[in-house]
Amino acid sequence: MSKTHHLTLAEFIRVYVTTQGDDGYGDRPATRAKRLAEAIYGQPQVVDALREHPASGAAEVVTVKSLRKEMKALEEAGDMFGTYRINDPQEESLQTSISRERQSQDDQQPEDYERILGGMQFGQMYEQVHTRAPLLFRRYGQQLDACVVYDNFDYREGVKHQLISNHAEMRSVTTGKVFRGVDISPGGLRKSMLHREVPLTIEDLLYSPGAALYDETAAEIDTYFIAEAIRTAYPKSVKSIFAKSDNPFPAMPTVELLELRKTDSKTLGPILFNEGTLEGSYGVVESIYKHQFQLDNTEFDNRLFLAFGDQKTSSLIRSIQAEQVDASAAYDRKDWLIGVAALFHLRMNFLWLMQKTHYGNMEQQDPSTLYHNINFWGRKNIPSDRAAFQVLEELVLHSFDARIVGLLYTRLEQRGIDTSEQEEVGNAIQKMHAKGFMEVVRDIRKSAFEPQAWRPSKEKYANNTVDEEFLSHARYLQQMIVYKTLKYGIKNGDIGLIDRVIGVCCFYFEGTGQSNYAFEMLYLKRLISTKACDQELRRAILSNSLVNPHGRQDTWQEVDRSLEYLNLELKRELWARRTSTFGLDALFKTTSLTAEYTVCLRKAIEKADTMAILPLEDRDETNEWGLPSDIESE
Numbered sequence: 001m002s003k004t005h006h007l008t009l010a011e012f013i014r015v016y017v018t019t020q021g022d023d024g025y026g027d028r029p030a031t032r033a034k035r036l037a038e039a040i041y042g043q044p045q046v047v048d049a050l051r052e053h054p055a056s057g058a059a060e061v062v063t064v065k066s067l068r069k070e071m072k073a074l075e076e077a078g079d080m081f082g083t084y085r086i087n088d089p090q091e092e093s094l095q096t097s098i099s100r101e102r103q104s105q106d107d108q109q110p111e112d113y114e115r116i117l118g119g120m121q122f123g124q125m126y127e128q129v130h131t132r133a134p135l136l137f138r139r140y141g142q143q144l145d146a147c148v149v150y151d152n153f154d155y156r157e158g159v160k161h162q163l164i165s166n167h168a169e170m171r172s173v174t175t176g177k178v179f180r181g182v183d184i185s186p187g188g189l190r191k192s193m194l195h196r197e198v199p200l201t202i203e204d205l206l207y208s209p210g211a212a213l214y215d216e217t218a219a220e221i222d223t224y225f226i227a228e229a230i231r232t233a234y235p236k237s238v239k240s241i242f243a244k245s246d247n248p249f250p251a252m253p254t255v256e257l258l259e260l261r262k263t264d265s266k267t268l269g270p271i272l273f274n275e276g277t278l279e280g281s282y283g284v285v286e287s288i289y290k291h292q293f294q295l296d297n298t299e300f301d302n303r304l305f306l307a308f309g310d311q312k313t314s315s316l317i318r319s320i321q322a323e324q325v326d327a328s329a330a331y332d333r334k335d336w337l338i339g340v341a342a343l344f345h346l347r348m349n350f351l352w353l354m355q356k357t358h359y360g361n362m363e364q365q366d367p368s369t370l371y372h373n374i375n376f377w378g379r380k381n382i383p384s385d386r387a388a389f390q391v392l393e394e395l396v397l398h399s400f401d402a403r404i405v406g407l408l409y410t411r412l413e414q415r416g417i418d419t420s421e422q423e424e425v426g427n428a429i430q431k432m433h434a435k436g437f438m439e440v441v442r443d444i445r446k447s448a449f450e451p452q453a454w455r456p457s458k459e460k461y462a463n464n465t466v467d468e469e470f471l472s473h474a475r476y477l478q479q480m481i482v483y484k485t486l487k488y489g490i491k492n493g494d495i496g497l498i499d500r501v502i503g504v505c506c507f508y509f510e511g512t513g514q515s516n517y518a519f520e521m522l523y524l525k526r527l528i529s530t531k532a533c534d535q536e537l538r539r540a541i542l543s544n545s546l547v548n549p550h551g552r553q554d555t556w557q558e559v560d561r562s563l564e565y566l567n568l569e570l571k572r573e574l575w576a577r578r579t580s581t582f583g584l585d586a587l588f589k590t591t592s593l594t595a596e597y598t599v600c601l602r603k604a605i606e607k608a609d610t611m612a613i614l615p616l617e618d619r620d621e622t623n624e625w626g627l628p629s630d631i632e633s634e
Contacts, residue, residue: 133593134292137266140178141293144188147544148288149308149342149559150176150268152276153567155574155584171585172274174284175570175592177563178293179265181306182258183543185536189304191336193537200526208529210485210500211507214451217500220253222449225484226441229404230429237429238437245434250441252488255496258543262551267566268292270592275309278323281316285337300331304537306544307339308559311349311520314339318523338527341520342560343490343498343545349517350483350505351392352385357512358476359384368472373399400480403473407444448474449481479508493556495542499528569599 140146153175206212227250231238242249269292273283289295289305307317317339327333360369361384373395374382382391409419417428429437447453453474460466482504489497502525509518528538546556573591574584591598 133266133597134269137178137268138293140180140266141288142295143180144186144303145181145184146178146293147181147306147308147559148176148178148268149563150174150271150275150284150288151309151313151560151563151567152274153570153588155571155588171588172276172280173588174271174273174275174280175563175567176268176271176284176288177265177566178268179263179544179547179559181540181544182261183536183539189306189537189540191302191304193534194304194338195532198526198530198532200522200530200532204530205503205506205525208500208503208525211503217253217255219445220250221485221497222445222481223441224250224252225400225481226404226444226449227437229401230408230437230441232401233405234426234429237426240430241432241434241437247434247438250438252492255494255500258493258495258546258556260493260551260553261548263547263549263562265547265562267592267596270589272589275316276312278316278319281313281320285317285320285334290331297329297331300336303336305337306541307337308342308545309339310345310560311341311516314341314520314523315516338541340527340541340545341517341524342558343486344558344561344564346505346517346521347393347483347486347490347558348389349514350486350508351389351396352387353508353512353514354396354476354479354483355385355387355392357479358472366469366472368469368476370395370399373402396480396483400477400484403477404444406473407448408440411440411443448477454478482508490546490558491554491556493546493548493553495539495546498542498545502528566595570595573598 141148151174152172154170154172156170209215210218227238231249238249268288271284271287273287274280275284307313317334317337321334321337324333325335330336355370358368358370360366360371362371364371366372371384373379377398379391379395381388382395387395409425412419412425412428415428418424432440448470453471456466456471482501485497486501489495489501502521506518506521506525509515509521526532527541533541545559547559547562548556549562570588570591573595574587577587577591578584
């Protein structure tokens with residue numbers, strides 16, 4: 001190819017999608033980016049069309065993306081597009097369009113490129129997904145290590161025609177995922193691994209690690225979070241003292257880490273039943289295991305299946321089993337199903353517990369309350385009851401760090417340091433050195449985190465010398481340690497830390513009157529900490545409560561959280577595609593199957609729209625897109 005000849009956009013698509021840059025055009029990423037920019041900037045019609053797109057930025061920046069990478073991503077998306085090829089029946093019309101553009105580049109119009117994009121066969125891709133997705137999740141469901149998570153999905157079906165009898169209605173349906181479980185033997189989980197007659201005793205709670213006993217692991221956990229809170233407030237000072245010391249920064253203890261893995265899951269088809277009711281739960285179980293997985297009745301004779309959801313999901317499964325205990329068929333008894341309250345809903349309810357216990361009110365104006373923290377920081381949109389997860393979590397975590405820093409300031413003021421000056425506090429921390437810093441951390445832990453801080457002595461109560469404000473701060477800190485341990489254990493895949501938290505949650509939920517979750521935690525504690533379950537079943541329950549969509553050590557997440565992300569994307573799809581004649585009911589039946597794949601495609605296109613190709617003289621040849629490395633890494 002002559003170096004003076006520039007590819008048109010149509011030629012670029014043909015070269016880098018069909019031949020991937022062979023035949024002397026160059027297949028290096030930097031070369032491909034250069035060719036693409038030349039193709040765009042050499043054709044004013046393309047530049048003008050792209051600038052008119054709503055996603056375009058400033059007038060001098062054009063947003064595009066390499067079609068080669070887009071098509072590769074599509075073909076790799078769950079093997080759903082394996083039958084798609086760019087050189088299928090429409091290749092002839094595509095080549096005709098390219099030839100026409102070569103003959104008359106001056107007459108090119110944006111419609112030419114619309115015709116090219118039409119040749120990508122997105123409609124055919126959609127049909128492939130709609131046809132093959134049920135086959136795929138059926139295959140997953142028939143595996144011996146298959147696990148399921150499902151939850152309710154609510155939407156409002158509006159009125160299509162203004163008639164007296166027509167009213168908007170709320171729809172309560174169910175979405176779910178099936179995924180390949182881990183820590184499950186090749187023969188699957190068996191009923192013989194579950195011993196329903198084994199009870200949970202008070203000793204199981206009192207003597208469980210992390211519950212009533214303050215052990216060495218608890219001290220290490222407290223030390224880590226205290227030091228981490230100070231490091232968050234003064235990162236440079238803390239980093240400098242440990243950089244010069246042989247003593248390492250406190251580390252979070254590891255109890256029972258999961259092996260690194262990447263979770264493989266598939267979205268279930270539409271489940272048109274309300275899993276929040278007993279009758280609907282019967283329909284959900286029937287839809288998943290009999291209709292979608294198409295399991296034989298013999299599969300339910302000896303096997304156990306794990307189903308994750310919220311507290312109500314687990315409770316309703318037990319209610320079904322209680323109703324069907326005398327049924328003759330194994331499938332009808334439902335004793336093959338173990339409902340497990342998943343961890344994201346546990347986190348959410350624990351945050352509401354913290355809000356209920358420590359919120360306070362306008363009349364008190366107590367600095368130890370969350371109400372005071374909200375007004376001091378000027379936080380908005382945080383109601384007094386059941387606030388949104390993201391804003392409430394941010395509030396309680398910041399409040400934890402603020403209390404730790406307050407305890408640090410108290411000790412610095414005792415040494416004559418002016419804590420109103422940030423620079424002076426930072427200098428004081430640096431002068432402590434590592435040993436002095438750890439002594440301060442240890443002093444904070446003993447004063448606010450050990451059991452005596454929660455319950456002062458009877459003498460102090462008798463003498464009326466109890467510092468009520470400090471007592472409230474200390475109890476807040478000790479409760480938040482439970483939440484932070486749960487959050488850390490989930491993110492890092494440490495099911496041993498999660499196990500420690502469950503026992504404490506039994507006491508906290510019962511003590512704050514949240515009886516439903518108190519009972520659910522007792523049920524879960526019985527499964528994972530007594531002989532009610534064999535060791536393999538116990539580990540399978542904990543291991544499969546977490547999924548890892550990215551396969552990295554710190555990207556673990558709760559299995560029900562992954563479903564919440566799907567529900568969010570599904571809701572976006574419904575609201576974006578609904579029309580006055582094509583309602584949400586029909587959309588749900590189709591998008592519940594295709595959302596997982598169309599979302600990947602939409603994100604790829606959105607990323608393409610925001611990926612700006614800079615002028616040639618400003619591009620970095622080592623960067624695939626010609627962008628500064630700091631932009632791409634964000």
